[in-house]
Amino acid sequence: MMKSLHIDPVKCTGCLQCEMACSYENYGVFNPAKSRIKVFDFHETGRKVPYTCTQCDEAWCLHACPVEAIRLDAATGAKIVDEATCVGCKVCTIACPFGTINYVQDTGKVQKCDLCGGNPACAEACPTQAITYIDADWTGLDRMRQWAAKLDRQSAGHGD
């Protein structure tokens, strides 16, 4: 069963534990500047929204790469950058409609979320379950459950 990262912004508090976990996993340092997941703070509304690669099936980055440095991890569905092959041309960063693949000055390569080989550190670190790693076919399950409960309450109410 393939899984995917699922993000529920309502639960996000903006603590950035996910960003630190990501940089720790990939670089061994606590450094949001090197994180592949970013939390956006829309302070006017109070909303905080974590955002990262959704691992497109037809990945623009993968198709755009002239040296075939981006490949599919069949086990997780992640599109993975092979650092040894990447030449740092950044064409993938232009191709990606979502901005989730980015250049890293220190390495001269690009980086993107690789789902940590199937055990994403961000989801593990999130204290509020705003980021979870769940069945890719059922990312809507929680929301369906909420609506089912709401509808059920309403119909039960009408029945009185």
Next chain:
Amino acid sequence: MSWQRQVLRVNLSKGTCAPEPLNMEWAKAFLGQRGLATKYFVEEVDPKVDPLSPDNKLIFATGPLTGTMASTGGRYSVITKGALTGAIACSNSGGYWGAELKMAGWDMVILEGRSQRPVYLKIENDKAELVDAGEIWGKTIWFTEEHLKRKHQDPLMRISSIGRAGETGCKYAAVINDLHRAAGRSGVGTVMGSKNLKAIAVRGTKGVGNIRDLKEFMRATAAGKKVLADNAVTGQGLPKFGTQVLMNVINEIGALPTRNHRDVQFEGAKDISAEAMLEPRKTDGKPNLVTNQACFGCTIACGRISKIDEAHYTVVNKPEYWGASGGLEYEAAWALGAANGVNDLEALTYANFICNEDGFDPISFGATVGAVMELYQMGVLKEEQLGIEAPFGSAKALTYFAEMTAKGEGFGKEIGLGSKRLCAKYGHPELSMTVKGQEFPAYDSRGIQGMGLAYATANRGACHLRGYTVASEVLGVPVKTDPHTTDGKAGLVKAFQDATAVFDSAGICLFTSFAWTLQDVAPQLAAACEGDWSMENLGRVGERIWNLERQFNLRAGFTAADDNLPHRLLAEPANSGPAKGKVNELGKMLPEYYEVRGWTKDGRLKPETVKRLGL
């Protein structure tokens, strides 16, 4: 070693920025942040210095756990000689700025001298420069943050700055970062303003990677996070209600100072409580509270984000105040509300926004307004000089005063003096509810005896964050003690003061101490830093920091006579509630406190205490 081992020294008079290595010997004795910066400060600054002179210094300091995955590891402190108090000042803030400074490769920034013209300090990793601040001087903190991010085309930049209150000499001006996180007390922002320093803008991309034992650190911090999550206060109460969870509790025990401490219970407490913030408003059907929010690395997330009712008188036709921003924490809700007898939640939220926007301490401001209202009721202050009628309970007077204090105009200039100077000026020093010139926070010591001793002896003046015995006396953390007795309070206060000094020096938030003891902090520090961070040594480090601050104050001219409470708390009994008839019995506790501290009868460090602590 999770220190970055690097200090940035900025001489504002000469316009120079230079790196220097962190004194590791001091780091091992004073840990970081509050303790370590205080050590630097006392070594470099004459205790008799005028706080506003160029010879005073201002230190922005992180701790060894700042910028790590330790829960709440995002704190920094601003250390200086306080403009409000003339005592050692150390104000702690969260948000994201402290971690950013650490990520840029710096443990602390020491600012000295005074710039001839307004400047801001721009730090980008190793590169630091002073930049002309002409376009932001005279502007608010909110403007400054937006402007600098736009100017430098860097939305990820973090900014710590002062507003107009800090520029115009309000004695309790704050330093604010990330729009509404405050190093709030004692006038650290006033000192920053006196140096013509508007802001410190930081971008750090180096990260924090020099953890002594990474694997053990991840284990220890995960264990610490679990303790916080499983605890009823840090896991449930604080995220849901924020510190405002206390409003009704403290009111019920008759320890909510009301109308400049005339009363100890506020009939309007429920209207300004956490519960009220969650209640949909009658006007627009929306609650005041929008969401909770975390600071960097925090797994508690007690921060309040609020929206003001757009139809409320304070913001009609002012859409710039319609967005979500930092809402009421307990201390602010009390100081702006109960201390003045004001129960209009939206007005308090607006006044709080103004405090954040222009950078001044809502506790000292609110408490000073309380004194002004009492002077008005007595007929000492008149409408003509105030610019408005100001009886207790007037929300309009409160919000008007907030606007005037923000700008340093009209009677706002006088309110910016703080209650000690203001009450003395108008002939009623006895009405100033202060210790060492700093206004009390939200706990009346007639109903919580230990807090009276904690206030009287706090090194930065009246303060709840230096020895929060409320935890024990009211909440039963770590053990319940009777709030009405003085027995054992000397030892209790000392224990809280010393432990707090460690939390404040580590880079973590004091609120973790609702669930954590030093036993939870020690393994996190030990995994991160080289040195002896056993429980036993941490206790000694905390005591050492406390005594170092005390030494500075004694040399600055403070004496045992300043370890005191206002006459009202010592002689006018609480007039309602469970503590009715009680005064604070400081005199019973203070001699014992001096003894357990190893001080003489007149509050000075005994030679053997100096020696024992290696001072």
